[in-house]
Amino acid sequence: MPQHPDILILGSGAAALTTALEALTCPLPPNTARPRVRLLEKAPEPWAGGNGYFTAGAYRVAHAGLADILPLVSNVPAELAGKVDLEAYTEGQFLGDLERVTGGRSEERLGRVVVGESLGLVRWLREVGGVDWEMSFRRQAFEVEGRWRFWGGLCLSVAGGGGKGLIKALLGAVRAAGGVVEFGVKGEELVVGEGGRVEGVVVRREGSQEREVLRAGSVVLCAGGFEANPELRRRFLAEGWERAHTRGTPYNTGDMILAAQKVGAKLVGDFSSGGCHSTAWDYDSPADGGDREKTNEFTKSGYPLGIMVNAEGERFVDEGIDLRNYTYAKFGRAILEQPGGVAWQIWGKEGQKWLRAEEYRDEIVRKTWATSVEELADKLGEDGLKNKKALFQTLNDFDRAVAAHRKEHPDTQLNPAVKDGLSTQSTSKKLPLAKSNWALPVTEQPLLAVKVTSGITFTFAGLAIDPENSAVLREDGSRIEGLYCAGEMVGGLFYGNYPGGSGLTAGGVFGRRAAQSALKDLSAKNKASRL
Structure with missing residues (x-):
């Protein structure tokens, strides 16, 4: 792998892997070389997958009922399908649930993008990522009078242990497509060049005191929130949150949120006791x-x-x-x-x-x-x-x-x-x-x-992004060129609560958009070099 990738992604969770897979597999113009994609994960390899590994692997999607869902899943034979009650879950219902449970504080532009692309995301994850979907009978349905009744707007999860199956499938797909994943590499600072464009990351490898600069055409931050950092929980949420148990990875300590803030990124979202x-x-x-x-x-x-x-x-x-x-x-x-x-x-x-x-x-x-x-x-x-x-x-x-x-x-x-x-x-x-x-x-x-x-699973406060392209924004609303964000680092979508399964969906939607934006950056750079 060359020293300087075209797209450098921080993290190895579901959002990071989805970003990488989109960049490595989406259609490109004729005679265009595939980008060099590199993922850096602070954790050692046995902890691959971030928080996604610890989830039930549930994705919330808007759909028209069984006609949309049955072609996706592998655990519903014909004789069982006739005993399943699954009402349509419309985009309006999804948006309504998001607005209701967050007390009307969710940024509407973020929500509309997530909801509108939710079904397309899970179809793509099946076709391109090899994700084996199943209807979540054990977690999201009750058998009442001989019929399986799904409830709460959630019906899809990943076979093979939920998050375990999800990360296994995505990690395998990324590697098969040519992506390189390095573990034990901690991002510490963002490198900013002329004009304020982010050009790389200062990293430190596990067991080393030396810092090195990794240059990249674009940087995508998918490094998680600060839920595993008791001090930041106390600072950003409230006194007492240091007592909460960390449900997932112990490596989501907020390092890259602080690094992005240092170069001018705007922090948004729920900085409260319920955040x-x-x-x-x-x-x-x-x-x-x-x-x-x-x-x-x-x-x-x-x-x-x-x-x-x-x-x-x-x-x-x-x-x-x-x-x-x-x-x-x-x-x-x-x-x-x-x-x-x-x-x-x-x-x-x-x-x-x-x-x-x-x-x-x-x-x-x-x-x-x-x-x-x-x-x-x-x-x-x-x-x-x-x-x-x-x-x-x-x-x-x-x-x-x-x-x-x-x-x-x-x-x-x-x-x-x-x-x-x-x-x-x-x-x-x-x-x-x-x-x-x-x-x-x-x-x-x-x-x-x-x-x-x-x-505590993940924090709701994070970086402000433009939902159209997942670009990280400054306080004045301008974008930081070369810097994108997806996953739990994104702020402004959830406040105080969230509809179950919408976190993985949001990470995938904004991850794919971040990848597409980074590819446009690369295309523009290549075009300029030919002139």
Whole structure:
């Protein structure tokens, strides 16, 4: 590989690999040489894939229903297709969900590009990237009366272990197309030439104290956010965020966000206590980085069918306010804000039936079982619960409210695939903090509790880009020539929350646009050299 590539990409996650694959495979004018593409990853090779490796590999796309999805997937034979209920998920619905869950703060231009190119992206990833799509029956559908009902605007994930399968496919495709990936190379500064154009990166290789300059025709930043940097979390988000567990790679420490800011890039997005994707996460998980084998299995997303209580024995969120896809990325913050940053998820006998084995099987999580509320309070008291009396009151009040609602609304039935209206609020009994849907008894024995904390996935604040070309922008709105950005480093799209699966989609869409822009730069340079 020549010393100076045409396109230099920082990162090896899904956004970086998608950028590289687009640059290496998209149609070029006749007699045009393929660009030299080089990816630099700070992590060692066993940590390839960034945060994408740790995901469930879910992509949110706008589609017209099964007619759009079935040609993409490999796990739906004809006899099963007739038992699947998948409503169309329109571009308007996708945009509406993005606006709703971010409180109207998402930059509309960014959102429209992501939504408009979402279906085309997953088709391209299948055809060019070799990604094996499947319908996500285990995570995104419930079997109700013999039919599989998909919910929450999300149906596609990657076969082969989700993120593991995604990174394996993309990394293999990039290498097969001629891309070079180097590991253990940390970007430290951007090199700026005459006129303010970025011309390369100052790097340091693992185990070396020497810095070297790598020149490039264009630089694309796909190096992740600052979620693995406790100091930057405390600085940019709020005091206390240093206690959150890092769900994914420990190498996303915000280095290139700061490097871009140093050369004039504008920082935008959610610099607030809620400015990140954070979930209910196993309390006993590693604190400073994810597990490469268990990856996403530390997620504890079964709370909609149960309740969550803090160390004072009190509920603190409406666990059924919306479908899980629209609440899980913000409830990690709610847990972190509780005393000690911990909580317990609790289910009665009926709710336990709906827990996914990949998150709640005995091998993956420590469970507390009890045959009565008193026994559960005693056991949790040994595990950090401070107010056993309050827990007793919370659980019994909750079940009385559930019973009152069912008595008043006997025809309302549990359906976890829709907001079913099975609530704690009736004319005879109302809780100060409602559970709006999927309200099931929690004192029916055996009782089950699981201790959780906050797991931070990625940060929402980052660099301002032009959505048309993924160019990094300055404070005055002008573009920094030669510098592009995609993935979790992009700011302005998500605020406080996000629709599940939209992060990978956004990374892919803006990565492809960044690659196309870098190719135009290269074409313009070659044309000028011939004149």
